[in-house]
């Protein structure tokens with residue numbers, strides 16, 4: 461065994477990672493090599509001294525100081541924390557919340573026509589009728605409440621008509637789904653909004 | 664079963680101050696010992712322990728229960744020590760960043776001259792020499808050596824605290840050990 465290998469073994473030994481077979485080899489080398497034996501003794505000595513360093517306790521008043529230094533109240537679990545902990549859920553929840561709040565806003569607006577969508581530039585509003593003209597293309601979804609919808613052109617997303625009617629011309633093309641909701645009749649819709657009302661207003 | 668610290672951390676997160684005080688009681692002496700050995704200064708060690716708990720308190724929401732609480736709290740304390748030591752000796756911090764493959768010579772730090780005398784009184788002559796020698800340990804070995812020898816951590820635990828591979832921790836322990844041995848041998 462070379463002295464260099466023996467030194468590497470010494471460190472492994474002190475790490476507690478030297479297998480039995482290598483331990484035997486090291487022991488054998490130390491019995492033949494005074495330089496390595498002296499080095500090993502010095503290493504063990506250092507090791508023992510380090511471990512024997514006294515543990516000084518923290519000052520007695522430290523706990524008190526620490527507890528006093530803390531902010532008065534821990535801020536309640538923030539929205540962002542919840543988002544961080546539930547990344548998948550939260551995206552869906554935020555979406556649902558936005559959807560619900562916009563619906564509730566519409567509800568509160570009473571019988572007025574309300575129109576929501578990502579791309580309202582390409583629609584024409586006449587009174588309570590919303591028209592997607594022929595040759596026009598609306599990107600994304602359209603949500604219409606309390607009104608008529610006439611589609612002659614293209615809609616790239618879903619169409620939702622609440623308390624209204626939808627007329628599709630032969631030239632119309634809807635990429636997504638068409639959904640008509642009658643709030644008076646639709647049980648699911650009723651449940652959803654009443655649940656949200658309870659949540660939001662505690663009634 | 665969850666260890667006690669995780670349970671306490673949960674209670675503290677909900678605003679239970681007594682649970683947090685229990686966490687402080689569990690860790691303050693260990694952290695003080697670590698910081699005192701790393702900083703060689705009682706006052707700074709005390710500041711670091713205080714700052715550690717303040718950070719723990721503020722960031723309880725970020726504690727990931729998949730890791731041990733001790734790993735998390737030691738990481739915060741060690742990082743605070745390293746930051747302070749870097750600020751204390753900006754010239755040497757560059758060296759501390761250098762590769763593990765470089766030699767030991769020339770990387771020793773100057774001992775700090777702001778030690779408080781009362782801490783010296785508690786130590787025997789041998790212990791004083793060791794104390795001073797630890798102060799000359801390059802930063803990158805110091806954290807590893809302090810966790811290994813003054814907190815009795817396994818190499819695996821150290822690698823988790825410092826977020827570095829076990830092989831790097833091992834190399835640093837070996838070099839730190841050689842550094843101390845060479846320095847101490849003529850003195851003892």
Ligand SMILES: [Zn+2]
Pocket residue numbers: 462463464466489493495496497
């Ligand atoms: Zn040899």
